[in-house]
Amino acid sequence: MELTTNPENKQVGDLSFPARKVWLKTYGCQMNYHDSERILAHLSELNFTPTDDQNDADLLLFNTCAIRDLANQKFYSHLGETKKFKDVKIGVSGCIAQTDSKELLKKYKHLNFAFGTDAVDNVKEMVYRAYAGEDKFAVTSWDKTGDYSIETKITHGSPQAFVNIIKGCDKFCSYCIVPFTRGREKSRRLQEVVDDVTKLVQHSGIQEVTLLGQNVNSYGKDNGESLAQLITELEKISGLQLIRYTTSHPYDVSDELIAVHGTSKKLSNHLHLPIQSGSNTVLQRMLREYTVEHYLGLVEKLRKSNPNIVISSDIIAGFPNETQEEHQATLDLLKQARFDFIYSYAFSSRPGTKAARMNDILDDEVRGQRLRQIQAQQIEIQAEVRQEMVGKTYRVLVEEKTAFKNEEKWKARTNCNRIVHFQTSAGENLQWNWVDVKVVSATALSCQAEFITSYGRFLN
Ligand code: SF4
Structure with a gap:
């Protein structure tokens, strides 16, 4: 879908909307980028088109992430800098808006409104209220209706689309803020997703979909459906070439899903399966609900089911009070699992989580050193794994x-x-x-x- 403005004013309710520009900055994960795409698609109905130039914009929006401290700091400094812009409306959405709206509106006097993760599809209402003269308001309530029903919005010309199939997370890993910023799990109905993807393929030229969820393996539990069933149905859509899904939690990888990795002709030969640590005691402190042995068992079954599968993972270095032995267990795990790549981070504490309340004896230097060791080890393994591609x-x-x-x-x-x-x-x-x-x-x-x-x- 091309976003175009109407040269004429658009009348919406009591207000007239002339052609305007929106500048939108996104921080964080694919879910946030997907939400941003939805925001832009909704705003096109109020006659907004996107711009990369803040100076050219009538509306400045920040879609924020609460997971990484670095992204947080960048956002706060960027928001502070927008004070210089006059005659613009400024809004903040996403995870920080969900948890800290009041503080944001109090601290940043030039900020007009904030809205949380469950209000993304109501962005038109926020912008309407802002242009109607309302100021300093926040919408962070959770959608209490039983259903999670949306239609995927496409604002780009590529054949790739992200399709959100489940929102929220029920896992409460001790280091993670997501259950507090995204709420409880709610899945879309299988048939709705199939109809949505069929439409994307037939009308928007989409050939590759990535099914999205904070814990995508949990999809359908609330409705008696499953990710494996969904993939099997999506596979039947003519013209759809490739199906990916992310992000997975090892606890919820079912045998049914592993089998689909072996039988599906359209499911990607890649699975991102975050383990976070190679130590069972650290995994316990992380409240991850699986052991290293369980995880390696999954990897073995997946590779047996689909010998071409490549597996990547996430690792957190220096979780609170991680001992040298626990760190070494992660280095050993890398050798065993032979991941295709990893995303690795030094632990950073998120206020409001259990891990943030742990009495931690590690410092930044130790965390940085362990992170570098993990990355160096992985690079060696990765070089060997990738060599297998040569000549193919x-x-x-x-x-x-x-x-x-x-x-x-x-x-x-x-x-x-x-x-x-x-x-x-x-x-x-x-x-x-x-x-x-x-x-x-x-x-x-x-x-x-x-x-x-x-x-x-x-x-x-
Ligand atoms: S499963 Fe993922 S999103 Fe959910 S709490 Fe754990 S780390 Fe956070």
Whole structure:
């Protein structure tokens, strides 16, 4: 869907909306980027089009993340800087708005409104109220209706779409703020998601969907449905080429889902399965509800079910009071699991969580050192794992042209979510084409390929 403004004023209720520009800054996870896309799509109905230039904007919005301290600090400083803009409306949404709206509105006098994660689909109402003259208001109530029913909004021209299938999280891991910022789990009904994706494929040219949820494996529990059933139904949609899902919790990976990884022709050969630590005692303190043995058992079953699957993970270095032995267990786990890649972070305390109340003896230096050890170990393993790609042919979806070591190359993504770079002699535009490439070299962090052939934008 292209977002266009109406040169004429748009009449909405008692207000007239001339063509205006919205600048929206997103922090954090894919869920937030997905919410931002919904916000922009809703605002197009009030005659707003997006702009990258704050100076050009009539409305400034921040979609915030409460998980990472760094993102928090960046947001606060960025919001402070917007004080200089006159004649604009400024709003904050997302996780920080959900928990800290009152403080934000009190501290930042130039902020007009704030709304939480359950109010994203009511953004038009907030903006309407702001333009009607209401100021300093916040909407952070939870949607108490039983259903979670939405339609995916697309505001880009790519064939990839994020489709939210479950919101909230019931897990309460001791370090995580998400259950407090996103509320309890609620799943969309299976048939609604199937209809939604069918429409995306038939009307918006979507060929790849990523099913989203904070704990996507929990999908359907409240309705007697499951992620495995959903994937099996989505697989039947003609024209849909690739299905991904994220983020998974190991406790909720069912045998039924593992089996689908072996039988599905459209499910990605990649699974992101966060383990967080290789130590059972740390996992207990994290309230993660599984053991290292259980996790490795899942990895083994998944690899048996689909020998081509690649698995990635998340690791937190230096969880409160982590001993050297517990840290070593994580280094050992990396060797056993042989992940394709990891996202690794030094523990950072989130106010309001159980971990934030732990009496912690570790300091930043120890955390930084352990993080570097974890990353160095993973890079070694990753280099070996990625070597297996050399000489193999992959069908990839070309995403964009990028500068790679001072050369212009196409950047493409394999079915198993690895990035490859390649060049072509002709100057054709391959963006969003499916092409075959042969990998000629691979290191831990980059993969170079030779172009073989292009199939155009749509695979038959
Ligand atoms: S499962 Fe994920 S989102 Fe839920 S509490 Fe744990 S870390 Fe947070």
